[in-house]
Amino acid sequence: MLDMTGRGSRREALKTLGIAGAVGALGLFRPRPARAADKLVIGVIYVGPRDDYGYNQAQAQAAAAIKKMPGVTVVEQEKVPETTDVQKTMASMIEQDGATLLFPTSFGYFDPHILRMAERYAKVRFAHCGGLWTEGKHPKNVGSYFGYIDECQYLNGVVAGHTSKTKKLGFIAAKPIPQVLRNINAFTLGARSVDPKITTQLIITGDWSLPVKEAEAAQSLIDQGVDVLTCHVDSPKVVVETAERRGVFVCGYHANQATLAPKGYLTGAEWNWLTPYTMHVKDAQAGKPLVNFLRGGLKEGFVKTSAYGRAVSEAARKNADGVKARMMEGDFVIFKGPLKDNTSKTVIDAGVSQKQTDVVLEQMAYLVEGVIGKV
Amino acid sequence: MTRQERGAAAEAVVLPVAALAAAMVLFGLFVAALNQNPLEVYALIYRGAFASAFSWQNTLVRAAPLILTALCVALPAQVGLMMIGGEGALVLGGLAAAVIGHFLGGAAPLAVELAMAAGAMAVGAAWIGLAGALRHYRGVNETISSLLLTYIAIAVFNHLVEGLLRDPASLNKPSTMPIGEANMLGHLPGLDVHWGLGFGVIFCVAMYVLVARTTVGFALRIVGGSGRAARLAGLPVGGLVLAACGLGGAAAGLAGMVEVAAVHGTANASLIAGYGYGGILIAFIARQQPLAIVPVAVLVGGISASGGMLQRRLDLPDATVLVLQGVAFMVILASEALYGRLKIFRPAA
Numbered sequence: 001m002l003d004m005t006g007r008g009s010r011r012e013a014l015k016t017l018g019i020a021g022a023v024g025a026l027g028l029f030r031p032r033p034a035r036a037a038d039k040l041v042i043g044v045i046y047v048g049p050r051d052d053y054g055y056n057q058a059q060a061q062a063a064a065a066i067k068k069m070p071g072v073t074v075v076e077q078e079k080v081p082e083t084t085d086v087q088k089t090m091a092s093m094i095e096q097d098g099a100t101l102l103f104p105t106s107f108g109y110f111d112p113h114i115l116r117m118a119e120r121y122a123k124v125r126f127a128h129c130g131g132l133w134t135e136g137k138h139p140k141n142v143g144s145y146f147g148y149i150d151e152c153q154y155l156n157g158v159v160a161g162h163t164s165k166t167k168k169l170g171f172i173a174a175k176p177i178p179q180v181l182r183n184i185n186a187f188t189l190g191a192r193s194v195d196p197k198i199t200t201q202l203i204i205t206g207d208w209s210l211p212v213k214e215a216e217a218a219q220s221l222i223d224q225g226v227d228v229l230t231c232h233v234d235s236p237k238v239v240v241e242t243a244e245r246r247g248v249f250v251c252g253y254h255a256n257q258a259t260l261a262p263k264g265y266l267t268g269a270e271w272n273w274l275t276p277y278t279m280h281v282k283d284a285q286a287g288k289p290l291v292n293f294l295r296g297g298l299k300e301g302f303v304k305t306s307a308y309g310r311a312v313s314e315a316a317r318k319n320a321d322g323v324k325a326r327m328m329e330g331d332f333v334i335f336k337g338p339l340k341d342n343t344s345k346t347v348i349d350a351g352v353s354q355k356q357t358d359v360v361l362e363q364m365a366y367l368v369e370g371v372i373g374k375v
Numbered sequence: 376m377t378r379q380e381r382g383a384a385a386e387a388v389v390l391p392v393a394a395l396a397a398a399m400v401l402f403g404l405f406v407a408a409l410n411q412n413p414l415e416v417y418a419l420i421y422r423g424a425f426a427s428a429f430s431w432q433n434t435l436v437r438a439a440p441l442i443l444t445a446l447c448v449a450l451p452a453q454v455g456l457m458m459i460g461g462e463g464a465l466v467l468g469g470l471a472a473a474v475i476g477h478f479l480g481g482a483a484p485l486a487v488e489l490a491m492a493a494g495a496m497a498v499g500a501a502w503i504g505l506a507g508a509l510r511h512y513r514g515v516n517e518t519i520s521s522l523l524l525t526y527i528a529i530a531v532f533n534h535l536v537e538g539l540l541r542d543p544a545s546l547n548k549p550s551t552m553p554i555g556e557a558n559m560l561g562h563l564p565g566l567d568v569h570w571g572l573g574f575g576v577i578f579c580v581a582m583y584v585l586v587a588r589t590t591v592g593f594a595l596r597i598v599g600g601s602g603r604a605a606r607l608a609g610l611p612v613g614g615l616v617l618a619a620c621g622l623g624g625a626a627a628g629l630a631g632m633v634e635v636a637a638v639h640g641t642a643n644a645s646l647i648a649g650y651g652y653g654g655i656l657i658a659f660i661a662r663q664q665p666l667a668i669v670p671v672a673v674l675v676g677g678i679s680a681s682g683g684m685l686q687r688r689l690d691l692p693d694a695t696v697l698v699l700q701g702v703a704f705m706v707i708l709a710s711e712a713l714y715g716r717l718k719i720f721r722p723a724a
Binding site: 043049050075076077078079080081082083084085087088089091092093095096097107108111112130132175176177178179206207362363 | 422423429430433436437533537546547548549569634638639640643644645648649679680683684686687688690692693
């Protein structure tokens, strides 16, 4: 870059001198190092803004909490796309900040980005949110953590079922993938456990963050008579706000959105990432091997429900609390036979119980009876 | 070089550098208002983007796709068209590359890679060529049509990736079948930067030669100056318009192929990362000059690389980088008004 040989004009020489001078001057101001000899440096990477009232905020809340743990330094970077950008961001945290434990939080960071970096930096721990790690296929310095949030979605459904007067619920979803379908189905099963006449009208927007489409979908569902909305998109903000403005009820997702809808917010399915974050941080500090496969539901503290809003009736609270207690005991199964999909095909035979840990659930490709929509 | 030429050359270097310096001062005031020490911020920007081999490679990797997508704006601009649909050509080019890569999977890697590149470039060329043809033959505004075509391209892309072409094993992240590790493009020798950078630089140099040093390029610029004059001079205006659009689209399609073949190994929604739109900015700052695209893209790559440093060390939000980028580009564009107006660059003959 600074090769200016063979161009001996005075101007060029002056320019070179100028650049050299500037570089020298910059060197005098040594930036604060993130690295400290005895501290564990942790890097957290988000695909969107940290204050999105959704997926990223749920992760950022955990990051903010582990910052307070002794001997820990946290460096964060937001709005990092799932391209080579995230590879370079991971490498920068490792090379420039001295990070040895990374939480690259977006689902799409895993393959190929985390796998590439894990190969190159074999001594660094990569804890990925989403549950893709497979024994024998993926490196040992990579781990997955994820939560059974469909438990909270089921509870959302119970509360929604009690609250709805029109018996029409609305669900706005990003993509028809197994994780999302499982939430839609759990929500609907919860609601129909209260009243089997209830239906869930589904709208799929096509992508994780499409605020305009999400608002339009919410408006159109409300126009069709839906009086309780929920969603599975990166930021539930516009759905929650639209519901509040139109005077209908709403169940939250990812994080707590109660402040956005003081009148209509019923409850919500929230992540509690502090649990897996703390486990990974403690293991790293103790030098124990990385736990590659980390999962849990309400019982294990990986997910939680938002506090009930004002509009939630006594009967709804009682019913939902009862189911929640059984989930905490570990004897409640959401997906059990006989279960039919919305084309009347049997998807789980009578007598079959698919517990949370059952991997069949992770290939879900159907919508249960009562959902109006198509995969 | 005559004195006038030297004056013009000096102007072309001094003005942007001075504009950049002015932008840095403005940005310094901005961060000072946020209670940060501007000198520390400058030092971090420099460290993040250019201080070491690591940061240089970080910068170059970010610049690579933008070089190609900027050409998708700069080449149609030679014939006076303002195409902003590079994103569409990129995603469809990437999709074509992924499909070709999968179906030719077992052949010799070099042949597979060439076929992927050729297919992606052909699809990209056809896509932008379509907007050019709509403009030339039907009078449809190319800026609007290329933008709308991008939405169509993304919809078609998602439809195919989540439907017909979906790899059944890609459960929660719908993707096409992988092209296979053997067919992946490697890194540039000695660098941790993939071949996309090499392709971009070669493409820019070739386009510079074409535009500035050949009769075809001269003809393109005549069409850009005045289509009617070009027609009166007997130039095949339609063919030249389609050629310029096709070349631009081919560059964006190639960017899509690089994303698939050097980064993702498959086509999925991660391809829709906004590189097509990033290229528009770069082409304008480079004043639609193919050679100038390379340093401008490196500058943008550097800003983006150092943005991470600012976030991590000073806890500044990502938006800070957008402020820096915005300030830098506004000042550079404003400085264009000064070209030809400063006496020091206009020595009396």
